[in-house]
Amino acid sequence: MCSTGNSSELQPTSSDPALILELKTRRPPSLEGRAGCETWSVDFSPDGAWFAWSMGHGMVWVVAWPLDSEDTQNGDTDRADKSFSCGHPVWGLAFGPKPPKSAATTCRDKKPPKGHKNNSLLLATGLENGVIKIWNVLTGDAVFDLHGHEGVVRHLVFPQNGTLTLISSSRDKTLRIWDLAHKGKKVQVLSGHKDWVSCCCVSSDCSMIASVGRFDRMVSLWSLRSYTFIRNLTGGAHKTLYLLSSCDFSPDGALLATAAFSGSSWWIDLWDPYTAQKLATLVFIHSDYFEDYGQNQISAIQFSPNGLHLAIVTDDRALRIWEPGKRGMVMQTKPDRDSNGLCCNYHPEGGVVATGTRDGHVRFWRAPRTVPSLSHLCRSILRHSVSTHQMEPLPLPKRILEYLTYRNIPDRLRTGCSSDEDDWET
Structure with a gap:
């Protein structure tokens, strides 16, 4: 020590590798x-x-x-x-x-x-x-x-x-x-929000702000250049009763991830912020919800610095890391029911994720260090400065255009079930 x-x-510990x-x-x-x-x-x-x-x-x-x-x-x-x-x-x-x-x-x-x-x-x-x-x-x-x-x-x-x-962003329903x-x-x-604004984030080109309302269930986009409202994203969660908790732009600004939870499940929607199209949904169903009420809420999400992974913190204090486009998690820590996870943040160079808990402690986790492919690096550089609207008219093969606009993500996701009887759907 x-x-x-x-x-x-x-304090070092060996409870989780x-x-x-x-x-x-x-x-x-x-x-x-x-x-x-x-x-x-x-x-x-x-x-x-x-x-x-x-x-x-x-x-x-x-x-x-x-x-x-x-x-x-x-x-x-x-x-x-x-x-x-x-x-x-x-x-x-x-x-x-x-x-x-x-x-x-x-x-x-x-x-x-x-x-x-x-x-x-x-x-x-x-x-x-x-x-x-x-x-x-x-x-x-x-x-x-x-x-x-x-x-x-x-x-x-x-x-x-x-x-x-x-x-x-504030509980007074405004952003400043x-x-x-x-x-x-x-x-x-x-x-514009009708209730608490629980989270906000800024696109990498600093053109847009995204915000989520916890109780009004609104995902709103704002212009950081003109300080005006752009649009609300609809069609994300299909439940009648749900709460929005977090949002984050991918490092290239081409994806917006939003997190919500309701009843016995939580889900993450991936959006194209330029077209307002929902590209994919990850759903996790908690089988022991009625025995452990309140322990299945998503508290925070964040993209890794290279954009390959999405860190997810839930109320069972576990850290899950998802690679958009693949079923299941590339990493999942051991749940700890003694305290709740509340927030997370990647180190700027990747490799480490810090999570905060309800008892005032901080844990540092070893995150996957995946080497980005050349195609991913090219896409990230291109999408950092080129919007979807600018991409679509380009005379590119359909497969390449789908990759550059992330339209290929749903095709790679399939309904499955993990060893813990967790259901994943699109």
Whole structure:
């Protein structure tokens, strides 16, 4: 065991071969298990050099990654663990854009150039009272607060274009787009959801925002360029009663994954965000639902950095990794009924997935490292800048066009049953 500070500890374990380490909080016994101790959000910095998680009771802990780095062990103050006291429960957090290369501190080159100090990495924290606090990661200072939301700030995301633009979703039924370069004084409000907005994400070309409403069952697309509503995606879930929980764009922006759950099942829909066509559906049926009510909800989903896999966290604390286009999971950890899984996040370089739990802990899992095929790499590069509407008129063979537009996914999925009597359908 190696200590990572006064408020947390790192514990290796052999209970699951995919589990690398578990980060546990050191809180007073009087606070264990009480409401407010949940890890609602985790995130890696864009360069992969830092990891942050909301450890409950208004505290956020930031540690240098990897956790056993030489700088941390040698007492480098710039790379020391940091804690931020937010005063209210933290529901969402996100690192700001990657600093300029000349100032960036990366895993491979951890020390900034001589005479220069990297102090520009920001961390945004969304609080239960609707306030968003912006922190300077290296100095530990609170930079400024953003006011406007009237409910829990459930999710935060920075676009990948390097600008100081922050998108937030809230239980007040709105999304807000903040310009941090002007300390949030310039803000755009996106209204249209009829209930809580549980999650939002941004396409890789920074042209679209997707949001899901937990109770209004709406999947909405918005323009990040004009700040206007584009469309709602319909025809996803066929149940009359279901809840939407999460969404994520693929790294090339050509796919949008949304997660929902209802009764004894949960499912993931894959959409073409340009045409609003539903391309595929993965359905998982829980056979022990009536004995274990509430333990089958999808909490979060996220595409891997190379776009080959989709990480899925459910309330049984298990991590499942699905390769779109194949039946079953390429990885599934052992369920743990003692605590619920709430969030997940891939390391920017892949290979590791962090998951947060209801008891305020964080687990790091070894994720599959699949080498992308040349065809997949070509498709990803092409689709990053070419929309479906631009692809369809091209004089390409049908098979190639279907591959480039992901229309071949349903053909490769078949109804089946796993060894645990789980049903997969399309």
